[in-house]
Amino acid sequence: MTSCPTLIANVRSAAGQSVWLDIYTEDNTPVLVNLDTGSNGLVLPYHATHDKNGNLYPWITKTTEQITRIYHPSGFTVAGTICTVSGLYFKEPNGNAVALNEIRALVCEEQHSGAMLGIGLGLVPTSTAQLLDNPFLNVTGQNPSFNLTLSNTDPNQVTVTLGQSASDLSDYKFLSLNPNAAAASGFDMPTINVTTTPPSTDKHGTTITNICNMLMDCGIPGMYLTDSAVPSVGAGNSLAKELHGYKITLAAANGSFSYHFTVGETGPGTPSYILQGGANSTGFVNTGINFLQVYSYYFDATTQQLGFQPVPPS
Incomplete structure (x- = not known):
């Protein structure tokens, strides 16, 4: 097991105190995603997944599954196809790449679409076939875990630590x-x-x-x-x-x-x-x-x- 990667996400007061960070595609394009503990799965926007001719990039493979998802309470709606996506990664503050395994993500079919990184628990989809993967639990070579900590020096930053083991967190209390x-x-x-x-x-x-x-x-x-x-x-x-x-x-x-x-x-x-x-x-x-x-x-x-x-x- 390698050392646990650490990411920095930013809290945007102008966006209703929501939390944002970049995820990078195989062609090294940063995609700013809304880190959301109220939903589950990665939603990628049209502009980051299609070339100028409207074709999917080669690191994205379509399935036959379609999703329309409505986020509450905003009413924000996204629609598209579930795809398998390879080559995604995060970056630590020092620039080190944090590679992800191939994951299932929702790829939007409309050009004006948003980007979400849902890491919530217990949410029920319209069918079990529409399950999306949580990128934080699919970091290459790491334990499937994540830790969110609000900075005590900067209230506009959330530290995300990936891959920690519960046995290493002796000062935490746990709920099954x-x-x-x-x-x-x-x-x-x-x-x-x-x-x-x-x-x-x-x-x-x-x-x-x-x-x-x-x-x-x-x-x-x-x-x-x-x-x-x-x-x-x-x-x-x-x-x-x-x-x-x-x-x-x-x-x-x-x-x-x-x-x-x-x-x-x-x-x-x-x-x-x-x-x-x-x-x-x-x-x-x-x-x-x-x-x-x-x-x-x-x-x-x-x-x-x-x-x-x-x-x-x-």
Whole structure:
């Protein structure tokens, strides 16, 4: 096993706190992709995959599978063909190339198309035939794992470490995942406890804990929450008024992570907004990128675990 490669991704405030980095094609063309923990698989744009005559480059091979994918909450839509793509690589800050194995990616068929690098867990595709590969788990000669850490010196940078083994991360606590062949990543979303605690001024409120599926979508600065303890305001609508002053606690049942914030206040882990909605009508929380303000986030496909390490106070 070689040393673990490290990449630097950039947080763009102007793009809604989303995270971006370059992936390079076989002809050494950089493609700026949106690093997205809310989706799964690589989406390559038309201009990076077709020559001036509209033909696919020779390092791309078509399959017969088609995808139309809609990203939420933006509504951004991409469509194209699943292809096997060889010769892709990342670059470390020192310029070293980080080669990838051949992977399945969505190649867009429209000239005005975006580029996504989805590394999310537990998302369900329209069919199992449409599974795409996660580039971070297909680094040549490396353990299939990735680690995301928000820089404590530059809030606009995320360090991505590839290939680490869980056994080397003694200061991390781990949460096991359930394999699910029908999910886009091959795993179910992790389930966590979400506790809503009313402010002391609310004499009639009750502290309630529910089990929710968790998604950490680093593409949004806010939170989505569906929970029986939360008043119904309609999908996509703000819960800021209904939950003002409430303490929201997110915690893994096995103690691998726990943090809280108070709605209406500021601080690490506090989302910019809270909207109702999500992938599960009975219990779902999308933490947004704010999770990275309080915990580094590690995934190991070999051990089928998530790992968490508290971010030191700045």
